[in-house]
Amino acid sequence: MKPLIVYGVPFSQPVRAVLWLLLLKRMPFELVLTNPGSKGDTGSRNPAYLAKNPSGTIPCIEEPESGFTLGEAHAIMTYLARTNGWTDVYPDDERVRAKIDAYLHYHHRNIREASIGLVAPKIRKDLDIPELIQMSAKRNLTGALNTLERSYLADNKFLMGDSVTLADLAAYVEIGQLQPQFTNVFDLTPFPNVVRWLNDMTQVEGHDDVHVVLKELGDISETAPEMEAIKNANKQALRALKVKLATL
Numbered sequence: 052m053k054p055l056i057v058y059g060v061p062f063s064q065p066v067r068a069v070l071w072l073l074l075l076k077r078m079p080f081e082l083v084l085t086n087p088g089s090k091g092d093t094g095s096r097n098p099a100y101l102a103k104n105p106s107g108t109i110p111c112i113e114e115p116e117s118g119f120t121l122g123e124a125h126a127i128m129t130y131l132a133r134t135n136g137w138t139d140v141y142p143d144d145e146r147v148r149a150k151i152d153a154y155l156h157y158h159h160r161n162i163r164e165a166s167i168g169l170v171a172p173k174i175r176k177d178l179d180i181p182e183l184i185q186m187s188a189k190r191n192l193t194g195a196l197n198t199l200e201r202s203y204l205a206d207n208k209f210l211m212g213d214s215v216t217l218a219d220l221a222a223y224v225e226i227g228q229l230q231p232q233f234t235n236v237f238d239l240t241p242f243p244n245v246v247r248w249l250n251d252m253t254q255v256e257g258h259d260d261v262h263v264v265l266k267e268l269g270d271i272s273e274t275a276p277e278m279e280a281i282k283n284a285n286k287q288a289l290r291a292l293k294v295k296l297a298t299l
């Protein structure tokens with residue numbers, strides 16, 4: 052059976068969430084490098100790609116046998132969990148599932164703002180994100196981190212309780228990237244429960260494999276990296292993923 056195809060680059064946060072889930076569940080996949088925002092042959096705004104994912108964003112998956120395609124990281128993750136019976140990360144208790152879904156919806160205009168306000172302005176200079184949008188994103192992120200700190204993680208080891216779910220993977224790829232060992236662009240020390248949770252998440256199978264790209268890129272707090280450095284980090288990460296996939 053041919054492996055599932057994932058379109059994207061390891062630097063993309065939502066792509067990392069999907070790849071992490073696949074590694075955690077030891078499901079083989081092929082990562083087809085797809086450049087976000089590009090109209091070129093391997094770009095996410097190319098007509099051939101838009102036919103697979105009309106929103107023109109990465110990630111997108113394709114099932115090689117049926118040709119079924121699906122975009123949106125959270126839709127992909129819940130689809131894979133449902134169809135493969137991964138009830139450890141997406142329990143089949145409808146109420147627990149609904150709580151996970153609620154976090155996944157909440158995530159988009161809140162925790163996801165980490166990328167819009169702090170990382171994209173350094174990495175995607177072509178987007179020329181206005182200062183006002185960056186400020187508003189940082190404000191939303193701070194509010195959301197407070198919500199995690201005082202509510203989700205106040206009494207729980209992970210967002211939904213004692214074990215890792217899809218919500219944790221989705222949240223970590225955004226918040227985790229900010230840590231000193233990665234981009235180092237935001238001080239997380241005012242959120243001790245979040246910091247404790249981040250440390251626990253580093254122990255989850257697949258963490259190191261999907262974060263090679265950030266290790267490669269290193270601290271970007273002072274100097275924004277050149278496009279060449281980002282491309283190289285993605286390539287290194289792809290190589291590391293191939294080595295990992297050979298062990299599955």
Ligand SMILES: N[C@@H](CCC(=O)N[C@@H](CS)C(=O)NCC(=O)O)C(=O)O
Nearest residue numbers: 063064065087088108109110123124
């Ligand atoms: N809501 C989407 C967001 C995906 C997204 O924003 N992907 C970015 C890369 S991190 C992208 O493809 N940007 C290219 C573009 O918008 O043209 C998801 O969770 O999958």
